[in-house]
Amino acid sequence: xxxxxxxxxxxxxxxxxxxxxxxDKTGVVTDGVQHSxxxxxxxxxxxxxxxxEKKLASEVVAFTLGGPKSQETLRNAMAKGADKAIHVExxxxxVAKVEPLHVAQAIQKVVEKEKFDVVFVGKQAIDDDASxxxxxxxxxxxxxxxxxxxxxxxxxxxxxxxxxEIDGGLDTIKVKLPAVLSADLRLNEPRYATLPNIMKAKxxxxxxxxxxxxxxxxxPQTKILEVAxxxxxxxxxxxxxxxxxxxxxxxxxxxxx
Amino acid sequence: MDLRCRVLHLYKTLYxxxxxxxxxxxxxxxxLKNAFKRNxxxxxxxxxxxxxxxxxxxxxxxxxxxxxxxxxxxxxxxxEENK
Numbered sequence: 109x110x111x112x113x114x115x116x117x118x119x120x121x122x123x124x125x126x127x128x129x130x131x132d133k134t135g136v137v138t139d140g141v142q143h144s145x146x147x148x149x150x151x152x153x154x155x156x157x158x159x160x161e162k163k164l165a166s167e168v169v170a171f172t173l174g175g176p177k178s179q180e181t182l183r184n185a186m187a188k189g190a191d192k193a194i195h196v197e198x199x200x201x202x203v204a205k206v207e208p209l210h211v212a213q214a215i216q217k218v219v220e221k222e223k224f225d226v227v228f229v230g231k232q233a234i235d236d237d238a239s240x241x242x243x244x245x246x247x248x249x250x251x252x253x254x255x256x257x258x259x260x261x262x263x264x265x266x267x268x269x270x271x272x273e274i275d276g277g278l279d280t281i282k283v284k285l286p287a288v289l290s291a292d293l294r295l296n297e298p299r300y301a302t303l304p305n306i307m308k309a310k311x312x313x314x315x316x317x318x319x320x321x322x323x324x325x326x327x328p329q330t331k332i333l334e335v336a337x338x339x340x341x342x343x344x345x346x347x348x349x350x351x352x353x354x355x356x357x358x359x360x361x362x363x364x365x
Numbered sequence: 366m367d368l369r370c371r372v373l374h375l376y377k378t379l380y381x382x383x384x385x386x387x388x389x390x391x392x393x394x395x396x397l398k399n400a401f402k403r404n405x406x407x408x409x410x411x412x413x414x415x416x417x418x419x420x421x422x423x424x425x426x427x428x429x430x431x432x433x434x435x436x437x438x439x440x441x442x443x444x445e446e447n448k
Binding site: 124147234297298 | 377378381382385387428431432434435436438439440442443444
């Protein structure tokens, strides 16, 4: 098989950053904060690159919908093995307005223009945790979907055999191509982008398309009422001896009698 | 590549990797510089070769550290601990 794979990657606040809520409660602080590629997208990308190394795929293209800074993420994707990249650009001010539906629509437009056999995305992004881009895209394209993949193999005669992680076990399915796949945590271990590869990635082609030119309407479908920090855990207390512990437990109603 | 070139390359690679070191880039870069300075007067090719090998080993260790750190964070956040 020589599949063309489109991998959706998202620029998110780095997983190691302690996220802070903006004082006006409209979102989280992103200015001057370290960003990186969504870890689940890294896994999707790694799998696509591995498929290329196994000669299952012929080309891996990274895709992102995002502000001008998303270019870094695409360069990083190319350093990790993507052959080229497509950047659907939106103004920096609109970044917070992007929803999974917009991304799915943008990918749909790209897939309609160029032929792709597989669209691979991470199972969810670690910023909004929506987990919707994959399924929405499959719906828009009317393609089969294989979500939460933990193993991807050639299924023969234009299919892929995908092992999925589901509650309480594994689910093995065969999907006809073209299909939408989403990557789970245990699919593989993403590689590290080495310094020479980062240099080489600067020379790889990156297509920039304005979201407006694709006809994508960024009108939000949802309204954010308030973003709040999780409640702080209250400090515990010490008890001197067993009788005091039992008494306290009785007070709280954990022990009867 | 000659030895000098390889040493420089090793330093650059480690410097680049240190930028996202959990304890901070500065912490790593200071130690990195000291480690290289300490061995600056090593001239015997065999000894330099040995040190380069150690450097390669450190690169692998740091890569593994970053991978594991990310994997653990994701696992902790999104997957319930199995008994």
